Amino acid sequence: MPQLFDPITIRDLTIPNRLWIAPMCQYSVTARDGVPTDWHLMHLGQFAAGGFGLVISEAAAISPEGRISPQDAGIWNDEQRDAWRRITAFITEQGSVPGIQLAHAGRKASTFAPWGTDGQGSVPIEDGGWSTVAPSPEAFPGYAVPEALDDEGIDRVVDDFRAAAVRSVDAGFQVIELHAAHGYLLHQFLSPLVNHREDGYGGSLENRAKLLLRVVEAVREVLPAGLPLFVRFSATDWVDDGWDEHQTATVAAWCAERGADFFDISTGGAVGGVRIPLSPGYQVPFAAHIGSTGVDTSAVGLITDAQQAAAIVADGQAEAVMVAREALRDPHFALRAATELGVEVAWPGQYERAKPRT
Template sequence: MSALFSPLSLGSLQLKNRIIIAPMCQYSADAGNATDWHTVHLGGLALSGAGLLIIEATAVEEIGRISPGDLGLWSDENEAALATVLTTLRKYSAMPVAIQLGHAGRKASSQVPWDGGQLIPLEDGGWQMVAPSAIAHAQGERPPLALDSEGLARVKAAFVNAAKRAHRLGIDAIELHAAHGYLLHQFLSPLSNQRTDQYGGSIENRMRFPLEVFDAVRSAVPEKMAVGIRISATDWVDGGLTIEQSKQFTLLLQERGCDFVHVSSGGISPLQQIPVGPGYQVHLAQELKQHCKLPIIAVGLITEAQQAEEIIVAGKADAIAIARGILYDPHWPWHAAAKLGASVEAPRQYWRSQPRDQKNLFGETKIGQR
């Protein structure tokens, strides 16, 4: 029995295996509205046999987009467009679907990656960013506006509004984005948060707003809807957020009914020094797993089936997430199941593709021939 292909519970949400498709920005929305690209992209991933599909970072307000092409869930039009995509997915796949809700903060108003990813000037269609403090992400960039009490209330309400829309859409889980240098991470990190009020200074104060957002979202949707969070466990910069501080954050999330923590790292500063290599973030997931009772998801250059299996068997994490790897190999879970002697769900239209030496890869399938 493969550990990777054993079931897992994230709160009330039951997964058939422990492979999670991590959220991956597509920068292909139209004014926040999902397009045909999302139907094609997400439709393919929904046929992959993974245990859970997480929709890309989805902005809770218009100025919270990373780029003009970001997906959004702040309006009725956004909700209707995403409903069209989800209706098609559900015709052909029973895979649970989550959505990552986020706000880019000071990293908003950027070009899409294939156009350089640089900050868009106001005169060229950019917009004013907001953040905990008026500190630019990179040298030479225009600084964001520091959020005042009214702005904090607006952002929190935007997360709640988007969460309610996600629930109406029948989405199975919400992942709050508090990683990769975006707004909730900006509050957590002392590199970007230099406030002198109750939301800045000590780690207790820096955690306050992200925890308020989590509490508000958790209260806004039914208990059966899983609510988790993605964090950057360390900034990889001297003087930045540390793994020890992330342990404190995780324990407070646990007390509040968080259903899972998705452990990434970095993204807050161009000065970061990340030792990239196979499974380079797994040790962070392992440290957090040893410190709390929440399901922990590991991510970061987990590319091989046996590597993923060993992470689960060794108790380093409860699930693994893949992103670029599944874009490169959309049937990664099929190939992992074949290598580990497991079975995986596949659409019946593809059953005939099962290799002759993997007769039970797709379970007890019966295919006639003419």
């Protein structure tokens, strides 16, 4: 079996190890124009210097109305693309791979950021908010009621994902991830708890997956042949009769047939009031289940130490491990994990003097 610090090749891209940074929303574009800032350079760059093989950006909105909050970063115009180039160049210079997560928040858009503001729920139009969209005109608890997307609106979403992918490649990103998790727009279409349409995008699993599959096809068409395409899924809604790991595995296979290469497995987010049984590595079994059907997956969720991360890969539960909050606590977690596992990895020359000696 592969080990945590073994490289992995996906299409033409070789990622130097299997310890990766998961997307983490920063809500830090104070100008509200979607343009990433010095904060994003520092935030993502520190993980590249810290030894992580793949560093994926926060959810980058494909359109202004696709932002979770007015403070979100985006990739819907050329100014944003150009600002991302500085960040991808730095990540690449450190020997890591820059990835971007493309997202549309759907009915969970236009909300107050969780810090730096006094509001909660949806941002009023007069305060810089906007009308939201979803598969059905039903609100997430505490948020404004969205408008149901019509066929023209759905086509526009597909076009926006395609255009964002083109800009992302131009910006220097080497992995593109589609965000179909955490209750955002693509997940909203997938979940029978949220999607109550009666047309060709609702009802059966095939219909609920139609938008995601269209996006996968549209994005794959404009990507270089050797550039990997990831999809992030929430493997369960944690509610009976909701989206689950079996539907996820089926749709992942359909995505793979259309050119997706790798599946980043998380859980939850579609509906409110859900009690999630948190424990170390609580989402790993979902990655293992979906991976057992023949696709490659990564695992995430309360993975906080080197031995735990190494065992997930060595035991074949996932091809890679995503880390988020532990990386916030220790941006050099990958370097520390390599030391604890007795693996020799390159340190930045500036930090070499701090490398533990045996």
